[in-house]
Amino acid sequence: xxxxxxxxxxxxxxxxxxxxxxxxxxxxxxxxxxxxxxxxxxxxxxxxxxxxxxxxxxxxxxxxxxxxxxxxxxxxxxxxxxxxxxxxxxxxxxxxxxxxxxxxx
Numbered sequence: 587x588x589x590x591x592x593x594x595x596x597x598x599x600x601x602x603x604x605x606x607x608x609x610x611x612x613x614x615x616x617x618x619x620x621x622x623x624x625x626x627x628x629x630x631x632x633x634x635x636x637x638x639x640x641x642x643x644x645x646x647x648x649x650x651x652x653x654x655x656x657x658x659x660x661x662x663x664x665x666x667x668x669x670x671x672x673x674x675x676x677x678x679x680x681x682x683x684x685x686x687x688x689x690x691x
Contacts, residue, residue, distance in 0.1 A: 629637070660666035 657666065
């Protein structure tokens with residue numbers, strides 16, 4: 587629904603789409619069936635696994651503090667070595683993948 591809002595309150599909302607019209611006032615719907623205590627919701631195996639995975643990921647820290655400490659120590663001691671060729675190869679492969687995904691086809 588597209589609406590134009592002018593100020594606050596329900597009286598200040600006007601339908602912009604001319605196909606929309608007010609059909610009637612507020613109505614109440616009587617419950618036709620009372621909820622039964624035997625109603626059950628069953629998750630599929632995929633949904634249950636997805637929920638378990640989501641819960642597992644939520645428990646992981648956002649930063650691997652042990653790895654950060656290892657890298658910091660290696661940098662400070664001068665033991666951290668940068669492999670220029672490996673970095674260049676990875677960047678080239680990444681750029682190639684980006685180029686392929688941007689092509690129609």
